[in-house]
Amino acid sequence: MMRVAKIAAIGAAAVFAALFVGWWQVDGPGADSAPGKRSLPLTAMEFSLTDQDGRDVGPETLIGEPSLVFFGFTYCPDVCPTTLSDISGWLDEIGPDAEDVNTVFITVDPDRDTVETMAEYVSYFHPQIQGWTGLPDQIAAIADGFRVTYEKVEAENGEYTMNHTAGVFLFDATGRFVTTIDYHEPLEFAVPKIRRAMQNRTERAES
Amino acid sequence: MFKTFAKAIQSLSVAFLMGLPMASSAQQLSENASIVVESPWARASLGMSRPGGAYLTVRNEGSDQISLIGLRAEISGMASIHETRTNSDGVSSMAPADDIVIPPGGMFALEPGGYHAMLMQLQSPLVEGETFPLTLLFSDGTELEITVPVLGIGARGPEG
Ligand SMILES: [Cu+2]
Secondary structure (H helix, E strand, O other), X not given: OHHHXXXXXXXXXXXXXXXHHHHHHHOOOXXXXXXXXXXOOHHHOOOOEEOOOOXXXXXXXXXXXXXXXXXXXXXXXXXXHHHHHHHHHHHHHHHHHHHHOEEEEEEXXXXXXXXXXXXXXXXOOOOOEEEEXXXXXXXXXXXXXXXXXXXXEXXXXXXXXXXXXXXXXXXOOOOOEEEEEOXXXXXXXXXXXXXXXXXXXXXXXXX | OHHHHHHHHHHHHXXXXXXXXXXXXXXXXXXXXXEEEEEEEEEOOOOOOOOEEEEEEEEEOOOOOEEEEEEEOOOEEEEEEEEEEEOOOOEEEEEEOOOEEEOOOOEEEEOOOOEEEEEEEEXXXXXXXXXXXXXXXXXXXXXXEEEEEEEOOOOOOOOO
């Protein structure tokens, strides 16, 4: 019995520590990412892509609701499915409140990732996740706006893989860049950041 | 015999305490029981043109240091261990890993965001619900064949 109490106490302390670190990173002195590499606001971007259903999409598709955007490619065995699984978990955690959050996976490998490929790939993750692809110059345009980099790299077997920025980008409903969630950042840090992007919408609606 | 039994009891009680399904903590041991592989899993693949990824934990219960030096799998024309790295600009890349040294009593996890078993040139798709054999190659000549269950594309860990 004592042992159970001890475990419970340790658990409570761990939760406290996690909450504190979360606060530190989100709102506290640890907030804000490297200046100069911040994404432009969506309102300052110009790009035209195609979603998984073949519809034309652009910055205007995202502005009006908070957005969560991630770059990757479907031939990616580790980082991309991990991130899409993480995103699915964050959306599940927030629940119905997150229903309006635009959640988009954008390929940096348009040569291989067709509309059909993107449609099938995103169907295995949270239903809210969209998959966008487009012409190489349009992918380059959106990556530039987000300050995202990507690069084709030869793999051992004569094929290629893509190095790419792996963070998740958050924007509020006005299209203002809020923050990024680092690759594989734990849920207890990621969820408050998403809530922050969503909160800005509420504040705006009330004012 | 007794040692094996004790170990089984131990892993059973650990799994029970943590509330994990038994399947995920199933251990696969080398012949001399000094190398233990736990919680292997792979993500289902989208057809055969994309590389597959698998994960597992290796424990060295022997008294000598060992290195995990490679992989072999019938399902893959080219299986190797890859390391994912994310640089200070947040750019991720993956590359073949160096030999993985595991000291006596130590463990090493291939897990999302770190190391993965990279299964290139898939000979057949990785289908959710199925399993496939994967052989781990060690520096002391040990070749340990394990059975890897295939989970969904959206799986987050050995529990799905
Ligand atoms: Cu790899």
